[in-house]
Amino acid sequence: MRAGTWIVTGGAGFIASNFVRLALEEGWCERVIVFDLLTYAGRLENLAPMIEADPRLVFVRGDIADGEAVEELLDSHPADMVFNFAAESHVDRSIHDAAPFVRTNVLGTQLLVSASRRHGVRRYIQVSTDEVYGALPLDGEERFHEERPYAPKSPYAASKAGADFLVLAAHHTHGQNVIVTNCSNNYGPYQFPEKLIPLMIMNALNGRKLPVYGDGLYVRDWIHVEDHCRAVRACAIDGQAGETYCIGADNEQPNINVIRRILELTGRDETLIEYVKDRPGHDRRYAIDSSKVHREIGWKPAISWEDGLASTVEWYRKNTAWLESVTKGDFGAYYERHYGGK
Ligand code: NAD
Numbered sequence: 001m002r003a004g005t006w007i008v009t010g011g012a013g014f015i016a017s018n019f020v021r022l023a024l025e026e027g028w029c030e031r032v033i034v035f036d037l038l039t040y041a042g043r044l045e046n047l048a049p050m051i052e053a054d055p056r057l058v059f060v061r062g063d064i065a066d067g068e069a070v071e072e073l074l075d076s077h078p079a080d081m082v083f084n085f086a087a088e089s090h091v092d093r094s095i096h097d098a099a100p101f102v103r104t105n106v107l108g109t110q111l112l113v114s115a116s117r118r119h120g121v122r123r124y125i126q127v128s129t130d131e132v133y134g135a136l137p138l139d140g141e142e143r144f145h146e147e148r149p150y151a152p153k154s155p156y157a158a159s160k161a162g163a164d165f166l167v168l169a170a171h172h173t174h175g176q177n178v179i180v181t182n183c184s185n186n187y188g189p190y191q192f193p194e195k196l197i198p199l200m201i202m203n204a205l206n207g208r209k210l211p212v213y214g215d216g217l218y219v220r221d222w223i224h225v226e227d228h229c230r231a232v233r234a235c236a237i238d239g240q241a242g243e244t245y246c247i248g249a250d251n252e253q254p255n256i257n258v259i260r261r262i263l264e265l266t267g268r269d270e271t272l273i274e275y276v277k278d279r280p281g282h283d284r285r286y287a288i289d290s291s292k293v294h295r296e297i298g299w300k301p302a303i304s305w306e307d308g309l310a311s312t313v314e315w316y317r318k319n320t321a322w323l324e325s326v327t328k329g330d331f332g333a334y335y336e337r338h339y340g341g342k
């Protein structure tokens, strides 16, 4: 069954632009309304060429933390489902200044979920993160799962946790039809090069140093962005109202291994590695137990780490114009301040 109109907030960012592309290519719905503020991380380039060529895609520039703009969006675009991907998403930025995180991630979510209820949106999907569960010890079998209490450690994670609680409270209090998904670290095309994998690929391609935080033995559980997008769609269609679903691809990797593999794939050697000051409060390990989504939704990841990382490196190698375009302006200043231009 094809659904009607989907509103996708943050649709010019990394994950949601991949979601929109798949939705249009594979006919997941009839119309997609992208609502995005176009912050430093939101780029219309990420939606090219669909944005000019596909009449099923409508772009509306706006802020989820602006109540009037959200009302107007839902008035002029009655929607079957709302997918909230919009967020401030980078942990390091949240350490420098948490205020935009609280505004967009907490206030924005609250305004969007309550406006969706008032406008009769059939289902609201909150796209969230595994970081709400805090950090795991390096050694051990423990993994994050839906029953684990929230224990966010960074300002980013705390703001996402607050948002998830507000969404679940809307279900509990008002009976609103909501779903929350908590996914592990994504990688793939169109990821802004402040995050580990695209930053390392960009620097390796340019022969610049690769800044490794601390001892480089922090572990993340990597999933290809297309697998995540398919999981979000599957949960939106087959999930139970008021439930949360943990999404991952059983792919734990220490950062240093990820970086070494990128060096191999870009034909560079380890002299580019530079150990730098650690991230304050750095979460040691994330790992997801996705058995609920396998069992109840029937979703499984399809892209192997080996193929996914190789094709991602290839995508950045081919898309140097995109890289140049997105690293102009604000990012240039951020990069110089944060990495000292190394
Ligand atoms: P991103 O930073 O690449 O994109 C965020 C998008 O949101 C941008 O297009 C930006 O312009 C837009 N935006 C920011 N503030 C806004 C506002 N006030 N109103 C409207 N639009 C606004 O983020 P991403 O990595 O694609 O993450 C998307 C979502 O997935 C986020 O909610 C994030 O918490 C979640 N998530 C990310 C990962 C990951 O590994 N990147 C993993 C799990 C969950």
Ligand code: DAU
Pocket: 089, 090, 091, 092, 128, 129, 130, 131, 183, 184, 185, 186, 194, 195, 196, 197, 199, 211, 212, 213, 214, 216, 218, 219, 220, 255, 279, 286
């Ligand atoms: O787990 C899901 C989360 O993954 C998402 O919710 C976040 O939006 C997303 O940014 C990501 O958070 P991380 O902090 O795990 O991702 P990041 O790419 O910033 O860092 C990954 C790891 O790499 C982490 O251990 C820090 C380390 N790192 C990162 C950068 C940018 C480095 O060693 N050097 C770097 O320059």
